[in-house]
Amino acid sequence: MQVLILIGYATVEPAKYVCGFKAPGLPASGKTTDYAFEMAVSNIRYGAGVTKEVGMDLQNMGAKNVCLMTDKNLSQLPPVQVVMDSLVKNGINFKVYDNVRVEPTDRSFMEAIEFAKKGAFDAYVAVGGGSTMDTCKAANLYASSPHSDFLDYVNAPIGKGKPVSVPLKPLIAVPTTSGTGSETTGVAIFDYEHLKVKTGIASRAIKPTLGLIDPLHTLHMPDRVVANSGFDVLCHALESYTALPYHMRSPCPSNPITRPAYQGSNPISDIWAIHALRIVAKYLKRAVRNPDDLEARSNMHLASAFAGIGFGNAGVHLCHGMSYPISGLVKTYKAKDYNVDHPLVPHGLSVVLTSPAVFSFTAQMSPERHLETAEILGADTHTARIPDAGPILADTLRKFLFDLDVDDGLASIGYSKADIPALVKGTLPQERVTKLAPRPQSEEDLSALFEASMKLY
Ligand SMILES: NC(=O)c1ccc[n+]([C@@H]2O[C@H](COP(=O)([O-])OP(=O)(O)OC[C@H]3O[C@@H](n4cnc5c(N)ncnc54)[C@H](O)[C@@H]3O)[C@@H](O)[C@H]2O)c1
Ligand SMILES: [Fe+2]
Numbered sequence: 001m002q003v004l005i006l007i008g009y010a011t012v013e014p015a016k017y018v019c020g021f022k023a024p025g026l027p028a029s030g031k032t033t034d035y036a037f038e039m040a041v042s043n044i045r046y047g048a049g050v051t052k053e054v055g056m057d058l059q060n061m062g063a064k065n066v067c068l069m070t071d072k073n074l075s076q077l078p079p080v081q082v083v084m085d086s087l088v089k090n091g092i093n094f095k096v097y098d099n100v101r102v103e104p105t106d107r108s109f110m111e112a113i114e115f116a117k118k119g120a121f122d123a124y125v126a127v128g129g130g131s132t133m134d135t136c137k138a139a140n141l142y143a144s145s146p147h148s149d150f151l152d153y154v155n156a157p158i159g160k161g162k163p164v165s166v167p168l169k170p171l172i173a174v175p176t177t178s179g180t181g182s183e184t185t186g187v188a189i190f191d192y193e194h195l196k197v198k199t200g201i202a203s204r205a206i207k208p209t210l211g212l213i214d215p216l217h218t219l220h221m222p223d224r225v226v227a228n229s230g231f232d233v234l235c236h237a238l239e240s241y242t243a244l245p246y247h248m249r250s251p252c253p254s255n256p257i258t259r260p261a262y263q264g265s266n267p268i269s270d271i272w273a274i275h276a277l278r279i280v281a282k283y284l285k286r287a288v289r290n291p292d293d294l295e296a297r298s299n300m301h302l303a304s305a306f307a308g309i310g311f312g313n314a315g316v317h318l319c320h321g322m323s324y325p326i327s328g329l330v331k332t333y334k335a336k337d338y339n340v341d342h343p344l345v346p347h348g349l350s351v352v353l354t355s356p357a358v359f360s361f362t363a364q365m366s367p368e369r370h371l372e373t374a375e376i377l378g379a380d381t382h383t384a385r386i387p388d389a390g391p392i393l394a395d396t397l398r399k400f401l402f403d404l405d406v407d408d409g410l411a412s413i414g415y416s417k418a419d420i421p422a423l424v425k426g427t428l429p430q431e432r433v434t435k436l437a438p439r440p441q442s443e444e445d446l447s448a449l450f451e452a453s454m455k456l457y
Contacts, residue, residue: 037246037266038259040204041309042173042184044211046302048294051082051174051214054125055090061170063123066094067116069136070127071102073339079176079217083127095119100128100135102340103327103347105191109138110150116143124171126208129229130180130347133173134188137206141188144168153201155432158192163257164205173208176217178287178300179229179348181236181308183211186261189347191328197426198324202261213305215298223288224337227404228348230284230300233307234400235319235351237277240269240311242362242369243436262315264436272310274376279303281377288404317437318358322449323350325426326410333413345413352401353410356394357452361445363390365438398456409455420450 045053058066066087070080075098087094097115101108116124116139126136142148145166151159173183182188186207189200218226246264253259265273279299286296327350330343338344363370367389374393375381377400384392407413415423424446427434434441441449 032252033248033250034246034252034259034263036259037263037268037313038256039268039309039313040186040207040261041312042208042211044184044213044305046213046305048216048298049214050212051079051217052086054083054172054174054212055086055088055092057172057210058087058092058123058125059090061123063170064093065120065122066092067097067119067121067124067136067139068094068127069097069100069112069124069139070132071100072098073102074098074128074132074176077220079174079220080127083125083174087125094125095121100132102131102338103191103344104131104135104189105193106150107193109135109190112136112139113142113150116140117146121169123169125174126171127174127176129175129177129225130182130189133175133180133182133208134190134200136171136173137182137188137208138190138201140168140171141201141206153203154192155199155202157429157431158195158199159201164203165257168205170209173211174217175211175213175301175304177221177225177229178218178297178304179232181233181304181312183208183213184305184308185312187312195328195426195429196325197328197429199429202432204261211305213301215294215301218287218297218301219291219294221291221297222337223291224335224346226297226300227284227288227406228335228346229304230280230287230348231352231406232348233276233300233304234280234284235348235355236307236311236316237273237280238355238359238373239316239319240265240307240314241273241277241373242359242366242438243314243317244438246314249436260315260432261312262432262436263313265314269310269314272306273314276303276307276310277373277376279306285404315436316433318362318434318441318449319351319355321430321434321437322354322358322423322427322446323347324430325423326350326353326415328426329419329422331414349407349413352397352406353413353456354449354453356397356456357449359397360390360394360452361441361449362437362439363393402457406456408457409453410450411454415454417451417454420447423450
């Protein structure tokens with residue numbers, strides 16, 4: 001059962017325009033804005049040790065031939081072992097695919113899709129971080145739609161952005177990081193190698209059927225994986241809370257199937273985002289610094305899901321839009337604590353490094369929201385002036401990152417001023433998210449944001 005709530009314009013925060021009417025202030029050729037938003041969430045089950053139930057879930061679904069996906073590093077760690085034990089105990093027939101690439105690419109997605117097509121599976125279990133969950137969503141989608149071209153479902157303008165109308169097989173996601181919230185979202189992100197830029201597939205249809213959120217898995221994470229995945233939660237919360245309101249997004253869909261997964265900030269997503277941010281403020285530093293702090297790590301695991309439910313419906317904006325070329329154009333940077341053989345800027349790091357510059361830029365559109373989030377993150381805002389909202393949030397973020405030993409800006413992960421044109425070029429196709437920024441941005445604005453992010457402290 002999926003939780004689906006469709007809310008029209010007569011809600012607590014009424015949208016001003018009904019679909020089909022031109023929004024006042026738009027030019028004659030202007031598009032109409034939306035008047036509704038939809039909350040779509042996977043079922044989730046939370047509890048220490050809950051992973052052992054996965055075999056029974058698959059049995060209850062009647063699954064006879066299951067695909068278990070993970071990455072090479074995790075395949076040697078307890079989370080995967082616990083899942084396999086449960087499958088064996090419950091007599092579930094399964095095959096393991098442990099070739100997921102950390103920070104997947106179109107090529108690594110296609111390899112997983114090939115495996116899924118050949119296996120003709122009737123259910124999937126993804127055990128891992130966002131890389132694994134996203135790869136598994138794509139494998140399930142294309143194995144269920146075997147005649148589609150890979151780009152058919154990829155977000156426009158890079159792909160065709162076709163709506164998904166085929167039924168998918170059940171997918172149980174077992175997150176092992178506290179970051180992406182991918183267990184709750186209809187999003188699968190990959191690096192499109194040909195353009196050296198990340199893009200993805202976004203459709204409610206690819207949401208996992210069930211997320212099993214088991215905080216015991218988080219005890220195995222090394223400290224940089226905790227920190228970087230935690231920054232992803234931080235930015236999901238901040239970006240979705242400050243995104244363009246849903247009733248200012250255009251165009252208004254003529255059919256609900258084309259209403260995007262990322263719809264703009266809305267009163268329900270706001271609640272999830274703010275709650276996630278409070279947890280980040282209280283627990284992220286503890287979770288990074290002490291691997292045995294089960295309370296802190298458990299709370300961050302939940303925060304990831306809270307933020308996922310928020311941003312999975314509201315969307316993210318500039319930190320994420322700008323992060324995709326930061327990851328995609330990586331040169332030689334090797335992230336500490338990531339057990340992989342390729343250069344890599346971890347997603348959470350690529351997102352958070354631009355956050356001080358981004359929120360300085362967006363604050364003028366909703367200064368109260370920017371001040372409110374700064375206060376949650378520890379700033380004293382009692383005497384703050386509205387025009388200072390941006391700098392206050394930016395300084396609060398810089399201090400937060402400094403306290404957690406984060407690299408000093410894009411320069412410290414291998415970028416220089418000479419890379420800015422390529423970074424801007426890689427951001428331009430990310431319209432799906434950049435258009436959700438509350439403030440429109442020109443190419444010059446994007447250049448200035450990258451330049452301001454070269455050094456943080
Ligand atoms: N689908 C979405 O909604 C969404 C949202 C944000 C990000 N993403 C994507 O997710 C990916 C990043 O995912 P991530 O940050 O969760 O990390 P990840 O899946 O890339 O894993 C990072 C590293 O941590 C290791 N690891 C994971 N869990 C572990 C554990 N419990 N113990 C020890 N090691 C562990 C992995 O083996 C890997 O080496 C990126 O590709 C990003 O673009 C997706
Ligand atoms: Fe993210």
